[in-house]
Amino acid sequence: MGYRYDNGVLLHGPSGCGKTTLAHAVAGSVGASFIPISATSIVSGTSGESEKNIRDLFDEAIRVAPCLLFIDEIDAIAGKRDSANKGMESRIVSEIMNGMDRIKQNTDLGKNVVVLAATNRPEALDQSIRRRFGTEIDMGMPNEAAREQILRSLSRDLSLADDVNFKELAKLTPGYVGSDLQYVVKAAVSESFRGSLDDLLTKAGSLRDPTELSDASPAQREWLLLEDHRQASWGESRITADQFKTAISRVQPASKREGFSTIPDTTWSHVGALSDVRKKLEMSIIGPIKDPELFTKVGIKPAAGILLWGPPGCGKTLVAKAVANESKANFISIKGPELLNKYVGESERAVRQLFARAKSSAPCILFFDEMDALVPKRDDSLSDASARVVNTLLTELDGVGDRSGIYVIGATNRPDIIDEAIRRPGRLGTSIYVGLPSAEDRVDILKTLYRNTIGMARGQTAANIAELEKVAMDMRCTGFSGADLGNLMQAAAQACLERAYLHQQQAQGSSGMDGIEVDPVIEIGDWEVALKEVKPSVKDIGVYEDIR
Numbered sequence: 001m002g003y004r005y006d007n008g009v010l011l012h013g014p015s016g017c018g019k020t021t022l023a024h025a026v027a028g029s030v031g032a033s034f035i036p037i038s039a040t041s042i043v044s045g046t047s048g049e050s051e052k053n054i055r056d057l058f059d060e061a062i063r064v065a066p067c068l069l070f071i072d073e074i075d076a077i078a079g080k081r082d083s084a085n086k087g088m089e090s091r092i093v094s095e096i097m098n099g100m101d102r103i104k105q106n107t108d109l110g111k112n113v114v115v116l117a118a119t120n121r122p123e124a125l126d127q128s129i130r131r132r133f134g135t136e137i138d139m140g141m142p143n144e145a146a147r148e149q150i151l152r153s154l155s156r157d158l159s160l161a162d163d164v165n166f167k168e169l170a171k172l173t174p175g176y177v178g179s180d181l182q183y184v185v186k187a188a189v190s191e192s193f194r195g196s197l198d199d200l201l202t203k204a205g206s207l208r209d210p211t212e213l214s215d216a217s218p219a220q221r222e223w224l225l226l227e228d229h230r231q232a233s234w235g236e237s238r239i240t241a242d243q244f245k246t247a248i249s250r251v252q253p254a255s256k257r258e259g260f261s262t263i264p265d266t267t268w269s270h271v272g273a274l275s276d277v278r279k280k281l282e283m284s285i286i287g288p289i290k291d292p293e294l295f296t297k298v299g300i301k302p303a304a305g306i307l308l309w310g311p312p313g314c315g316k317t318l319v320a321k322a323v324a325n326e327s328k329a330n331f332i333s334i335k336g337p338e339l340l341n342k343y344v345g346e347s348e349r350a351v352r353q354l355f356a357r358a359k360s361s362a363p364c365i366l367f368f369d370e371m372d373a374l375v376p377k378r379d380d381s382l383s384d385a386s387a388r389v390v391n392t393l394l395t396e397l398d399g400v401g402d403r404s405g406i407y408v409i410g411a412t413n414r415p416d417i418i419d420e421a422i423r424r425p426g427r428l429g430t431s432i433y434v435g436l437p438s439a440e441d442r443v444d445i446l447k448t449l450y451r452n453t454i455g456m457a458r459g460q461t462a463a464n465i466a467e468l469e470k471v472a473m474d475m476r477c478t479g480f481s482g483a484d485l486g487n488l489m490q491a492a493a494q495a496c497l498e499r500a501y502l503h504q505q506q507a508q509g510s511s512g513m514d515g516i517e518v519d520p521v522i523e524i525g526d527w528e529v530a531l532k533e534v535k536p537s538v539k540d541i542g543v544y545e546d547i548r
């Protein structure tokens, strides 16, 4: 039919998302020859040997055509040639390009070979190699529906209790990729095994001749019991929803271990006051992420994101994290200046990559702290390079639009120097002011900070609470931000410890800082010491009021 398919397909996505499994599944279904190879196994220490291995590999694929050649972790051998990869690595890259070109020529002669390559770092590939892969498939992080299907398929042959609900389990596993879910299923099986083994141990007498068990060595006994377990009716050993949930709490997703984006642990219980801000965020971001259908039904087009602005230390970052947690979205946090690079073009590339990463982690909240540094007003004083970064960011924001699952939260202390274009409807159309807390708000914030740090260990008493109220209402706390209240609590805790050491030294005549025996509790005197030390950090609140 004259259709020319691509000879090269590049699969990318985080490790464990199923690239290798997919390659094997494709090979199984097309019925062509299949040559799977791990890129690192091609490399040899001897000069010229690696290049020869690659040549042989492509020759073999052409000889046995039609063939699917699968190269796993291709970034290990086809990295960028400009970044310190000289000599041998450069020759390897040329050899791969050569091989791909030969495959193309042979297609015209009726010998069909497709190269399927996998990587979790597509941006690290040499550009000319990447260009030879006409099709790229971003496997990304599985969303809720995909996780449900993966869990269902992994549990296909297992005997499950009636209360197992895959939809619910998928909700509990955001940020988990295929391999994480496989661990979850394995852990659930071993959980159920443990439960059943305990059962069997108690019932052992009735299942077997007791002497058989008492005469056996511990290892033999375990084996006998496992055999019993296997033969027991499945009705007795079905995996329950609770066992799945325990398994989920045991398995940490790889993305979290590798420092990729994950859902933050911060919840609204960590945020004091700011209820108005919370309400606005619920309508503008949390709702559209949690229930997109409802919002489209009533004709609300979700914006790309919002802008939080206000004095430093008033909880912008905290709130952004709580939003991500409540919407069960992944969270990528980046400080504006971190994206600015002195090399021309690098910053734009970094911005584009950031959005690509967010897309593969959808639903995802991209948090830009110090946004003013990234998108300053485009006037005559702005360099061409900076203007290009602003343009790139605007283009990416426009692409985010409908249902991409990416939401941007920008934060700044200087909304007056941000380029206006970023605040147009459809982009960061809503600006929310996160200001200094009132006296009542301070009480709420101090209580929240206390409950989540000190109170967690020792609980709260009515006396503590009354003390916190008194401290937060104190005139000397006027103008304190949330961060200042955090510092105040640290200073009070410090004063409390010093007092306890001093007390002990006087009582025992001992010196040194170790071996405190009493359990120190912050008292009103400690708060007094702290109030003398800590001063408000926001000096020019009038500036913010003027902008408002």
Ligand SMILES: Nc1ncnc2c1ncn2[C@@H]1O[C@H](COP(=O)(O)OP(=O)(O)OP(=O)(O)O)[C@@H](O)[C@H]1O
Binding pocket: 270, 271, 272, 273, 274, 311, 312, 313, 314, 315, 316, 317, 318, 319, 369, 411, 412, 413, 445, 448, 449, 481, 482, 483, 484, 486
């Ligand atoms: N409303 C609040 N409730 C509880 N803690 C708060 C609150 N506001 C601030 N804090 C405390 O202050 C710390 C700093 O706040 P955060 O980083 O969110 O401020 P920010 O507005 O993002 O500041 P910056 O503009 O400097 O980035 C928090 O980690 C928290 O301990």
